[in-house]
Amino acid sequence: MPPPVSPASLKRFVRRQAMRAVYRSDLRRPLDPDLAVYGAYWNRGVACNPAAIHAKARELVPHIRGVWVVSSRHRDRMPAGVPYVIEGSRPYWRAMATATYLVNNSSFPGGFTKRPGQRYLQTHHGTPLKTMGLDQRAYPALARKTDFGKILAHVGQWDHSLSANPHTTEVWDRVYPGAYERMDLGYPRNDVYFTATADDIAKIRADLGIAEGQTVLLHAPTHRDYRDGFVPDLDPEQLASQLGPDYVILVRAHYFYGRSAGVGDAMGAGRVIDVTGHPRVEELCLAADALIADYSSLIFDYACLDRPIVVHAPDWAAYRAARGTYFDLLSGLPGDTPGPVTTTPDELADVFSTGRWRSPESAVLRTAFRERFCPYDDGHAAERVVRRFFAPTE
Known part of the structure; x- marks a missing residue:
């Protein structure tokens, strides 16, 4: 019945x-x-x-x-x-x-x-x-x-x-x-990456509460088919502590996970900001001095800005096995990899503390990546x- x-x-x-x-x-x-x-x-x-x-x-x-x-x-x-x-x-x-x-x-x-x-x-x-x-x-x-x-x-x-x-x-x-x-x-x-003015960017940063002279890092990881809920592969508060007060980290959860990344700022100094609820990811990209990327397609859009990209990929093997990818983002080859690659929290902090994130070698990789994926933009x-x-x- x-x-x-x-x-x-x-x-x-x-x-x-x-x-x-x-x-x-x-x-x-x-x-x-x-x-x-x-x-x-x-x-x-x-x-x-x-x-x-x-x-x-x-x-x-x-x-x-x-x-x-x-x-x-x-x-x-x-x-x-x-x-x-x-x-x-x-x-x-x-x-x-x-x-x-x-x-x-x-x-x-x-x-x-x-x-x-x-x-x-x-x-x-x-x-x-x-x-x-x-x-x-x-x-x-x-x-x-x-x-x-x-x-x-x-x-x-x-x-x-x-x-x-x-x-x-x-x-x-x-x-x-x-x-x-x-x-x-x-x-x-x-288009906005080419049309936004310096005043536009300054206003976006001010609205986010970013002080003048601070370096802004954006982390917006993608959805994982093999995980339930938003579980970031980096601890933003730990990274902010390692890098010091001159850095601000914006964290944005994938839209599949709701309106919050579930991260706070234990230091209470505005050094980690949950921007999941921000209506326009393009504005967050404009505000950021660098992208801490994983496998999100945001990596291709951000390349239009010709700003540093660091790939943080501790679960690359699991991601490729579960979902499959069209090329090896971590190969280090021009056109495949847009910048330095890290797999541990200490490696990630080191990329920024040593300046490798904006080195000439990183710029060469970024240029090749942009030429491959942004030719019409x-x-x-x-x-x-x-x-x-x-x-x-x-």
Whole structure:
């Protein structure tokens, strides 16, 4: 005998069915040629490439109205004045049924039906170091929990796929096979690294509470498939203590882990700052004098700034075994490794205390890395994307 259905579950089921019925009716409405729907990171708010595209579209094609999809639990993240609809709501389904333009860095929820005449731009949200898409079939732990049919169905909706570099284009072509148009135009979210002024950066640092003359290190580690919760591979307070009062460490947990990195500043001197809740990672990069990287795709974006990068990788072997990677970030070869590599806390502290983090040798590695992964980034990617994607069709 099946378990009883709770009144709350029944109410949610009835509501979903009602919304789907209304959506099917809305699919018979004409498309709105001036409506664009944006989404980012599974509806967590205004961010990443879609945010930069939306901002530039408001400037270059102001007749296109933009509306964002956000989940109910993240609605508090929406900036004032930005139109949005709540995922699964009546306005959400109406927008998805009638918008001509769809822009996302992940996917739209709920199984929407893409109509003839709708144009879908998949911006993605990083350069791939770890295996993605169909390449995950080679890793049993990943493959067991991945619906590859669903991935291919999603890819079948795309009209355009954005890429930041030739490496990314090659990977997307293989792991997301489809008939979409490839846009090798750079990532719009990186434009700010070329357009921000010294005054902009000074204001960001001041807002974070950073004193003039302090050296800022950003650590924003990625998600690990083989761990539960955020467990940083370095102790930021220990590192801050080793480096002294001239250093400030910003720690940002991956968005999969919520809104806090769970780190504090036991010294009470503002030397370790949890910036997980900061709305724009690009501003944190602008504030930082160096990046303490792991395997996050942030490493490729930060390279646009031509600032020092130190790779701290104590669990590299476990990460490669569990997830697979497209190249050896720790090889030390130009183009693969962006700077010094450390695997222990003492090695990491030594890189900074000895100055190796900004040595000529580090600069050579950083230049080769930037040339490989940032060839299209020049501050004008959003403009190129907007002019291509929103161009009138015959």
